[in-house]
Amino acid sequence: xxxxxxxxxxxLGAAGADDRHATETARILRGLGxxxxxxxAGLLHDRAKPAATRLWHRVxxxxxxxxxxxxxxxxxxxxxTFARYLDHARRGAELARADGASDRVVGxxxxxxxxxVDDDERLLARADREALP
Ligand SMILES: [Fe+2]
Ligand SMILES: [Fe+2]
Numbered sequence: 723x724x725x726x727x728x729x730x731x732x733x734l735g736a737a738g739a740d741d742r743h744a745t746e747t748a749r750i751l752r753g754l755g756x757x758x759x760x761x762x763a764g765l766l767h768d769r770a771k772p773a774a775t776r777l778w779h780r781v782x783x784x785x786x787x788x789x790x791x792x793x794x795x796x797x798x799x800x801x802x803t804f805a806r807y808l809d810h811a812r813r814g815a816e817l818a819r820a821d822g823a824s825d826r827v828v829g830x831x832x833x834x835x836x837x838x839v840d841d842d843e844r845l846l847a848r849a850d851r852e853a854l855p
Contacts, residue, residue, distance in 0.1 A: 740768050746853035747846075756845050762823065763830035763842075764849055770814035772806045779807040787835075811835050 747764040756764070782804070786794035798808035806813065815832035823831075830846055838844040 740771060740773075743768060743853055743855065747849045750849040750852050751845060754845055754849065756842075756849075759824055759826050760830065760842050760845055763827045763834075763846055766818050766823070766827070767814060767831050767834045767846065767850065768810065769817055769831075770806070771810040772803045774803045775807045776803075779804050783808055783835075 744765050744767075747767065748761050751761045751764045783794070786797070786808075794808060798805055798812075811832055811834050815828045818831050819828045826842070830842055833839075833843060834846055834850060836843075838847045
């Protein structure tokens, strides 16, 4: 299975700024018994997250999502590091779609900062949380 994942990642041209987080998320998902597509989503979920993302970007993103979602949506449209951070789930999903990922993988990436609505999303959210630096 690992070989298959590596092949897929090679095909998708993955990697990205936060390679350790990506591989750790995938490792945890494997340990939790996730299937191939969920593991691929784990490897790719933060691919569009800017390398220069800072802690305050994450904190502000959570606060805006909770208290000012429309302001958050407006701020996510620009080209700044903060905008690209706020929009990284959607942009990462688009990259994955362009690279030929399945709808399931694309959807998991797109929603990985939303409240999980099914077992796949709960698995990815848990692995993402446990793989935090
Ligand atoms: Fe993320
Ligand atoms: Fe993540």
